[in-house]
Every structure is written in structure tokens, then in C-alpha cells.
Amino acid sequence: MEYTTLGRTGLRISRMGFGGIPIQKVDAKATRALMERMAQEGVNYIDTARGYTVSEAYLGEALEGLRDRFVLATKSMARTKEAMAADIETSLKNLRTDHIELYQIHNPSLADLDTVTAPGGALEALMEAKAAGKIGHIGVTAHLEQVFERALSLDWVETIMFPYNIVETQGEALMRRCTEQGVGFVCMKPLAGGALEDAALALRFIMQNPDVSVVIPGMYDVREIEQNLAAVNDASPLGEEELAKIEAVRAELGTQFCRRCNYCQPCTAGVNISGVFLMEGYLKRYGLGDWARSRYATFAKKAGDCIGCGVCETRCPYQLPIREMLARCAKEFGA
Ligand code: SF4
Ligand code: SF4
Structure with a gap:
């Protein structure tokens, strides 16, 4: 050490x-x-x-x-x-x-x-x-x-x-x-x-x-x-292989991703914001689409339940466009 x-x-x-x-x-x-x-x-x-x-x-x-x-x-x-x-x-x-x-x-x-x-x-x-x-x-x-x-x-x-x-x-x-x-x-x-x-x-x-x-x-x-x-x-x-992997990860994630800190909670409509983004990660990045969809189906409130109040965005330390990202998830998951 x-x-x-x-x-x-x-x-x-x-x-x-x-x-x-x-x-x-x-x-x-x-x-x-x-x-x-x-x-x-x-x-x-x-x-x-x-x-x-x-x-x-x-x-x-x-x-x-x-x-x-x-x-x-x-x-x-x-x-x-x-x-x-x-x-x-x-x-x-x-x-x-x-x-x-x-x-x-x-x-x-x-x-x-x-x-x-x-x-x-x-x-x-x-x-x-x-x-x-x-x-x-x-x-x-x-x-x-x-x-x-x-x-x-x-x-x-x-x-x-x-x-x-x-x-x-x-x-x-x-x-x-x-x-x-x-x-x-x-x-x-x-x-x-x-x-x-x-x-x-x-x-x-x-x-x-x-x-x-x-x-x-x-x-x-x-x-x-x-x-x-x-x-x-x-x-x-x-x-070299590790450096190439680092570049690939950077290209894939960019900067607009959720860090799951949950400072955005509580959501006015009861949406588990970081949970939705986590499932989206599994859906798109980790090849666990079916599992992500079945987990997402158990969420009481879905991305599509967001009423667009914007309160969460004022709390997110990374200034993520949460409403826009949730709308994308609602499309991907169909709810
Ligand atoms: S904008 Fe949507 S996700 Fe954010 S607090 Fe309001 S209802 Fe919840
Ligand atoms: S505050 Fe921002 S980064 Fe943190 S969990 Fe909420 S959306 Fe993700």
C-alpha cells in the first residue's frame, strides 16, 4: 500500500x-x-x-x-x-x-x-x-x-x-x-x-x-x-490497451450522465429519477435489455409520469437536463 x-x-x-x-x-x-x-x-x-x-x-x-x-x-x-x-x-x-x-x-x-x-x-x-x-x-x-x-x-x-x-x-x-x-x-x-x-x-x-x-x-x-x-x-x-479503453468509455458516456447522488430527490411526481437512468444504462450499455425492461416494469412511477415541474433540475449538482433525459427514457421504455 x-x-x-x-x-x-x-x-x-x-x-x-x-x-x-x-x-x-x-x-x-x-x-x-x-x-x-x-x-x-x-x-x-x-x-x-x-x-x-x-x-x-x-x-x-x-x-x-x-x-x-x-x-x-x-x-x-x-x-x-x-x-x-x-x-x-x-x-x-x-x-x-x-x-x-x-x-x-x-x-x-x-x-x-x-x-x-x-x-x-x-x-x-x-x-x-x-x-x-x-x-x-x-x-x-x-x-x-x-x-x-x-x-x-x-x-x-x-x-x-x-x-x-x-x-x-x-x-x-x-x-x-x-x-x-x-x-x-x-x-x-x-x-x-x-x-x-x-x-x-x-x-x-x-x-x-x-x-x-x-x-x-x-x-x-x-x-x-x-x-x-x-x-x-x-x-x-x-x-495502450487500457488507454484505448479509457477513450472508448469517454466517447460512450460523454458528460451528460447521472452519478446517482440523489440530490434531485424527492421528485414531485414520485419518479425514482436515478433508478430510471440506471435502468437506461443497463438497457443501452451493458447488454442487459430484457432484465432492465423487467426491472423498469416494477417501478410504481415511470419516466413518463414526470410532470415537468423542473424542481429536480435546480437540485442536480451536475446541471443535468433531467426532464429531457426522462422524456428520452420514456420513449425507450415505452412508458
Ligand atoms: S421535473 Fe419531473 S422528474 Fe423532476 S421533480 Fe418534476 S416531476 Fe419529478
Ligand atoms: S442529482 Fe443529478 S446526478 Fe444526482 S441522481 Fe439526480 S439526476 Fe443523477
């Missing part, structure tokens, strides 16, 4: 970490098995969030006796001092620890960053928690380049998390600036929210970029840890 220093935090971390979203699908016992395997393999960075329902609590239970082997990173959607102070306490309790190495402001908009830094904003609570030793460092997570760039201009931001993968390279210039400014870069969405099928290729692509401090694939199965480790531990340069 390759290790690096997470920007000016000084934390020594493995370049592959653990993304804590998928453990919501399992339980604390299964999470324990993952933690044990990661400790054996020297993976020492864990990312979770207040917003990932049971994730912090499962990790807290699973890390009993193993806590000191890991660097813990979590995050909160709180924007005010009072709400952030409460979330930090909840995270400490859930994670069964008295110190969290990295606490991040979860996906703020530009306006949210103004609220966070204004008097009475969340930053005051983070600074107080840092002074009290409850948290070690402060970071920001973002989906939009404008937020990434603003975060880089704030001297209290020690790490930035942003999507980076084969089909989302828009952050590369800002990632370079992270390295120059001593800001740790945490790579999220290594598989583009599930749009990239070849996980090994996706991880090898990311690991070749020295501006990535750590990549955090989501995992809930020990086999996934092993497969991902095999990919990240292969430091050989990308071969």
Missing part, C-alpha cells in the same frame, strides 16, 4: 481509503469484517458523513479496539454554528471516539459558503471544536468547480473532496493547485457514481495522478476491498 501526507494536515494516509456510503446496505457486523480486512491491508482512511444514515454508527461499533489504526473523516450539511456544534457531538458519539481527524462541510453551494463563514456560521463551531481537540482538521466537499475554486481561496480549508474519474476530469487544474497550496485532495466518485463498469481500470487511472492524495471507493464486501487493492497496488503505467 502506498502512503502519502494529506496536504498540510500532516496526516499519513493510505492512497486508497474507504468510502462509507454502501455500508448502509449491510450492518455493523459486516462493517467489522471490512474494518478488520482493511487494518490487515494497511488501508487507514475512512470517509463517512452525518448524512449517510447509519454509516457513522456502524463504523463506531465496528471500530471498537481498532480505532487507533484509522484516520476518520466525516462531514455535515450544517451551515450554522449551532447546527454544526450539534452535528460534531453526534458524530463523536456515533463514531465512539473523542477525536475526529477530519471534519468536512458537506457539499456547500457558494451561498452556503457565505453562511458558513459569516458570524454565527458553521465555521465558528468547527474552529471551536478544533481548539478543543474534538476535531483535527477542516475540509470542504464539492460537486461544482466554482465551489472548489472558492474553497481553495479560504485559508482554513485543509482538504477538498471533489469528483475525479475517467469521465470527470474537469477538476484537474484545481487539483494541481491543491498540491501547490498544500491542500489535501480527496477523490470521490471514482466510478462516476456507478457509470464506470471496470473498477480496476477506473482506479488505476486515478492512482496515476499525483495530485490525488486519497481515493475513496465505496465498499461493502471484503471481495471488493481485495479487487480494489489489486488495482491500486499495480503502479505500472497504463498500457
Whole structure:
């Protein structure tokens, strides 16, 4: 396992970490098995969030006796001092620890960053928690380049998390600036929210970029840890065949695809927006047409039920033309 220093935090971390979203699908016992395997393999960075329902609590239970082997990173959607102070306490309790190495402001908009830094904003609570030793460092997570760039201009931001993968390279210039400014870069969405099928290729692509401090694939199965480790531990340069595959994936996916983050929900008409797009991917890309059609048939609300209110589009961090895309799916699925 390759290790690096997470920007000016000084934390020594493995370049592959653990993304804590998928453990919501399992339980604390299964999470324990993952933690044990990661400790054996020297993976020492864990990312979770207040917003990932049971994730912090499962990790807290699973890390009993193993806590000191890991660097813990979590995050909160709180924007005010009072709400952030409460979330930090909840995270400490859930994670069964008295110190969290990295606490991040979860996906703020530009306006949210103004609220966070204004008097009475969340930053005051983070600074107080840092002074009290409850948290070690402060970071920001973002989906939009404008937020990434603003975060880089704030001297209290020690790490930035942003999507980076084969089909989302828009952050590369800002990632370079992270390295120059001593800001740790945490790579999220290594598989583009599930749009990239070849996980090994996706991880090898990311690991070749020295501006990535750590990549955090989501995992809930020990086999996934092993497969991902095999990919990240292969430091050989990308071969011609792999480079050709990367170009083919880029040509096929373009930039207008759903990352399944679900920020667009709830839909006014009850459409499972990311579910519809997922089925479309299976229909068109992965040669699973019959299966996709039968799954789609079980959806209570179909793409054609969209009433065109547009609310979802104001919430999508990737500014996808959701209504247009749903209309296309309604045609493809016939409903
Ligand atoms: S535009 Fe359609 S999909 Fe989006 S929230 Fe409105 S009804 Fe739902
Ligand atoms: S449509 Fe946009 S907000 Fe909704 S899941 Fe896909 S990428 Fe996320």
C-alpha cells in the first residue's frame, strides 16, 4: 500500500481509503469484517458523513479496539454554528471516539459558503471544536468547480473532496493547485457514481495522478476491498490497451450522465429519477435489455409520469437536463 501526507494536515494516509456510503446496505457486523480486512491491508482512511444514515454508527461499533489504526473523516450539511456544534457531538458519539481527524462541510453551494463563514456560521463551531481537540482538521466537499475554486481561496480549508474519474476530469487544474497550496485532495466518485463498469481500470487511472492524495471507493464486501487493492497496488503505467479503453468509455458516456447522488430527490411526481437512468444504462450499455425492461416494469412511477415541474433540475449538482433525459427514457421504455 502506498502512503502519502494529506496536504498540510500532516496526516499519513493510505492512497486508497474507504468510502462509507454502501455500508448502509449491510450492518455493523459486516462493517467489522471490512474494518478488520482493511487494518490487515494497511488501508487507514475512512470517509463517512452525518448524512449517510447509519454509516457513522456502524463504523463506531465496528471500530471498537481498532480505532487507533484509522484516520476518520466525516462531514455535515450544517451551515450554522449551532447546527454544526450539534452535528460534531453526534458524530463523536456515533463514531465512539473523542477525536475526529477530519471534519468536512458537506457539499456547500457558494451561498452556503457565505453562511458558513459569516458570524454565527458553521465555521465558528468547527474552529471551536478544533481548539478543543474534538476535531483535527477542516475540509470542504464539492460537486461544482466554482465551489472548489472558492474553497481553495479560504485559508482554513485543509482538504477538498471533489469528483475525479475517467469521465470527470474537469477538476484537474484545481487539483494541481491543491498540491501547490498544500491542500489535501480527496477523490470521490471514482466510478462516476456507478457509470464506470471496470473498477480496476477506473482506479488505476486515478492512482496515476499525483495530485490525488486519497481515493475513496465505496465498499461493502471484503471481495471488493481485495479487487480494489489489486488495482491500486499495480503502479505500472497504463498500457495502450487500457488507454484505448479509457477513450472508448469517454466517447460512450460523454458528460451528460447521472452519478446517482440523489440530490434531485424527492421528485414531485414520485419518479425514482436515478433508478430510471440506471435502468437506461443497463438497457443501452451493458447488454442487459430484457432484465432492465423487467426491472423498469416494477417501478410504481415511470419516466413518463414526470410532470415537468423542473424542481429536480435546480437540485442536480451536475446541471443535468433531467426532464429531457426522462422524456428520452420514456420513449425507450415505452412508458
Ligand atoms: S421535473 Fe419531473 S422528474 Fe423532476 S421533480 Fe418534476 S416531476 Fe419529478
Ligand atoms: S439526476 Fe443529478 S442529482 Fe439526480 S441522481 Fe443523477 S446526478 Fe444526482
